[in-house]
Amino acid sequence: MYRYDEFDHALVRERVEEFRDQVARRVSGSLTEDQFKPLRLMNGVYLQLHAYMLRVAVPYGTMNSRQMRQLAHIARTYDKGYGHFTTRTNIQFNWPALSDLPAILEDLAEVEMHAIQTSGNCIRNVTTDVFAGAADEEIEDPRPWAEILRQWSTIHPEFSFLPRKFKIAVIGGAKDRAAIRTHDVGLQIVRGDDGRTAFRVFVGGGQGRLPHIAQEIAAAVPGTELLAYLTAILRAWNLLGRRDNIHKARIKILVASLGIDAFREEVDRHFATLRQQDLRIPQAEVDRIQAYFAPPPFEALPRVSAPFDRAVLADPDFARWNRNNVRRHRTPGYASAIISLKAPGEVPGDITDAQMERVADLAERFSFDEVRAAYEQNLVLPHVRLDDLPTVWRALAEVGLGTPNADLATDVIACPGLDYCSLANARSIPVAQALSRRLADLDYQERVGPVRINMSGCINACGHHHVGHIGVLGVDRRGEEYYQITVGGSPDDQAALGEIVGRSLPADDVAPAIGRALDRYLEIRSEGERFIDTVRRVGPEPFATAIYEVQDAVA
Amino acid sequence: MKIITANRLTDGRVIYVDDAGEATTELLRASQIADEAADERLALARSRPALFVNPCLVEVVDGHPSGRDRLKETIRANGPTVGNSHAWSGT
Numbered sequence: 181m182y183r184y185d186e187f188d189h190a191l192v193r194e195r196v197e198e199f200r201d202q203v204a205r206r207v208s209g210s211l212t213e214d215q216f217k218p219l220r221l222m223n224g225v226y227l228q229l230h231a232y233m234l235r236v237a238v239p240y241g242t243m244n245s246r247q248m249r250q251l252a253h254i255a256r257t258y259d260k261g262y263g264h265f266t267t268r269t270n271i272q273f274n275w276p277a278l279s280d281l282p283a284i285l286e287d288l289a290e291v292e293m294h295a296i297q298t299s300g301n302c303i304r305n306v307t308t309d310v311f312a313g314a315a316d317e318e319i320e321d322p323r324p325w326a327e328i329l330r331q332w333s334t335i336h337p338e339f340s341f342l343p344r345k346f347k348i349a350v351i352g353g354a355k356d357r358a359a360i361r362t363h364d365v366g367l368q369i370v371r372g373d374d375g376r377t378a379f380r381v382f383v384g385g386g387q388g389r390l391p392h393i394a395q396e397i398a399a400a401v402p403g404t405e406l407l408a409y410l411t412a413i414l415r416a417w418n419l420l421g422r423r424d425n426i427h428k429a430r431i432k433i434l435v436a437s438l439g440i441d442a443f444r445e446e447v448d449r450h451f452a453t454l455r456q457q458d459l460r461i462p463q464a465e466v467d468r469i470q471a472y473f474a475p476p477p478f479e480a481l482p483r484v485s486a487p488f489d490r491a492v493l494a495d496p497d498f499a500r501w502n503r504n505n506v507r508r509h510r511t512p513g514y515a516s517a518i519i520s521l522k523a524p525g526e527v528p529g530d531i532t533d534a535q536m537e538r539v540a541d542l543a544e545r546f547s548f549d550e551v552r553a554a555y556e557q558n559l560v561l562p563h564v565r566l567d568d569l570p571t572v573w574r575a576l577a578e579v580g581l582g583t584p585n586a587d588l589a590t591d592v593i594a595c596p597g598l599d600y601c602s603l604a605n606a607r608s609i610p611v612a613q614a615l616s617r618r619l620a621d622l623d624y625q626e627r628v629g630p631v632r633i634n635m636s637g638c639i640n641a642c643g644h645h646h647v648g649h650i651g652v653l654g655v656d657r658r659g660e661e662y663y664q665i666t667v668g669g670s671p672d673d674q675a676a677l678g679e680i681v682g683r684s685l686p687a688d689d690v691a692p693a694i695g696r697a698l699d700r701y702l703e704i705r706s707e708g709e710r711f712i713d714t715v716r717r718v719g720p721e722p723f724a725t726a727i728y729e730v731q732d733a734v735a
Numbered sequence: 736m737k738i739i740t741a742n743r744l745t746d747g748r749v750i751y752v753d754d755a756g757e758a759t760t761e762l763l764r765a766s767q768i769a770d771e772a773a774d775e776r777l778a779l780a781r782s783r784p785a786l787f788v789n790p791c792l793v794e795v796v797d798g799h800p801s802g803r804d805r806l807k808e809t810i811r812a813n814g815p816t817v818g819n820s821h822a823w824s825g826t
Binding site for chain 2: 206207208209212213227228229230231232260261262274275277278279526527530532598599600607609610613656658659660661
């Protein structure tokens, strides 16, 4: 993985000292809250319902064991013993004191981490495929390009005061596991006509109040010109975007209002100039960054593993975890293991300091010192020998991290909601927990198979409800929490927004309603169809009927 | 009736203005203010930015949050309703 050079170290250390001074001036009263707010936001510090919240960047979701142990230390020392992984593969701490924040940032800098650009109107942490470098269908590892984007965008003067935040995701092939079409810019690596790395570029995606699926703006931008092309996109938006209305300031609104063709013309006009300038990425620099992401020293192993096969036969619990949480690896004898942060009744994405320590130990011993954060609020050990999977599973299960529900109905994405967030209208965590309890039967979950259920506590959609196969949006109705259900959304290469199926439901009715929708799917699915396949074939209507049938019967 | 709530500067914790105009972390000790005096008391809280961050008025009935922000203010007063911080509520 990437290691800081002297410039990275200096930049982060300078930022820590700068923020230390800003905090001291705020505490002494020489800065007002209005003056301090933009400064703290530039360092990932929010003021939420109960306390300050610190959002730490995990660039493209990759961490080593030392970093994970430092996060555990921060959780233990400065917070309440846990952290919360987010849908942008960052980690949030919910309870730090303002006066402790400089020390926390100093601890992060020690392990080459920071909180820069995790909030504010700038280019945010770039995300990617959680299985990058391990999946067998990718054209090229997207992480070096994510790192190039990180370096280019960090404290970029032209892009530090954008109309609104700007999110980029990059994937290494056609299979989309990073929801790129829900981003302001989504990048998909393709092969150019010359056989070299190029990028299919999507623009104008986003969720929130006015959701849009990103549209293709370029089929194959050469890798060497990627920064020039992205600069052209950002410049076009920076000049034409709406700064007068926060709800219309995102690039998705500009792209939708101009139309993709007119927006493309604007971008091409800037690109014609920019591609002649010094924004070309030298091949030597690409090579240098790619070297950091060279494959780890995999052993030459057979495709099968006797210890693994024995464990599958001997232990049905391991067999179930293997079925649901283990993914194929491109290297024979290895696999990627998903660590579910969705144990029954727990908070989606939360992880305790002791669990972080255990994950760090396992990453160090069994996964070439690497652990990834997935946008679905889980973790992944990307490179585990099949031989070691039983040991890894037992060690995870001992600390409550062995839940075998990856991509199943209880693998729910949920934002912090009104339990923490000052923007929320309704709670999302208790609704996710109620669903987790109701659908706890793993045999049932496996019968249903993969289904993405996403929940947000407000229209800002941090819980990605628009692109859940089933989405749940908390709304406020005269001071009471109600929940609107959508069906048919999809975050992947067939990205789609869900359709609202009817009136909103009270909290207690949400889990039973979703249960009925899943039961209806089991009744009507064709052979081999996943939930989303059935929705695409029959539309949302049968599910809407199931969701409301009890209420309608009573009414 | 109204009360005034804010976040404490040093750690962001939920606080209220008590009868002496000082900060308390306990909702039950928040000063109950008649509607007509609320704006004046809020201005006083705003004049102490080193203590009260983002002070605002909350409607109360019998000392408990009511109206549009009832749920949000109840959660602010008692802590998260679920999860890893549940047992820490109010600290």
